[in-house]
Amino acid sequence: MTTPQPPTDDPPLRADAARNRERILAAAEEVFGERGADASLDDVAKRAKVGIGTLYRRFPTREALLAALSDARLLALADASRARDATHEPLEAIRAFVIALVHHASHYRGLATSLGAVLHSGTPGCHASGAEGQRLLLRAQQSGAVRQDVTFDDIVCVVTAVSLAVEQGGSPAARIPHLVGIFLGGIATL
Known part of the structure; x- marks a missing residue:
């Protein structure tokens, strides 16, 4: 697909x-x-x-170059997210998506600082991953699992923060699920 x-x-x-x-x-x-x-x-x-x-x-721009380099990975990220949709509850689907996006933002040192601009660049991969993230967020909000005031831009900010924490050496990559879990605890309605 x-x-x-x-x-x-x-x-x-x-x-x-x-x-x-x-x-x-x-x-x-x-x-x-x-x-x-x-x-x-x-x-x-x-x-x-x-x-x-x-x-x-x-x-x-540098962001246009980074977006072109990210295109295939972001398309794969969106495809993988849609493929696991039937087997994940809404909050778990967002967790998996955010973890994958953090790993993507850590592909090059410094990519995280441009992630927001890259995701808004309009390449097919950026469009697909942004649309998938928004779809997952809406699904989680409609199910009552996530607060209504959370936006996809909020998620991108957290992905950037977690990516920078990992990149700066303060947190090993193995801590990504833990850091994402702290964020999800803050946006969950449960």
Whole structure:
């Protein structure tokens, strides 16, 4: 099952532009993996063997580049969440989704600080994961498991906070479920 993609008015890329885009993405994956999401975009362009202007034509902001790199992982995250929907109660479904999103936000050091902007970037993966998170939240609120005043932006803020706590070394990744549980205890109506 695939996620419906938001419509796009973007024309298909020329072959050379598509190759440059792929080289930039591959270089960014390496550079961000080595140095974190705040690594120099000049270094990304150099590793991709393109000019910085080419990088900015394809990805006008760092968040646009991070969103493109995150796209496949976020699509998979949304698909996995929908696949387990029938077997999880609403609060447990949100727990699993939030834990998966924290793991995603920890993919590169520093990604968590841009997570909100990345999720609003409009790529298919960002659209799918945002829609899935909102769907899960609404389902939990309609079941009475989660307070009505909680928004998806609140969840993104908590994902960012937990990701930063893990990233800063204060909490090992194994503590993610515990930290998410503390958050869910605060939003649960039970």
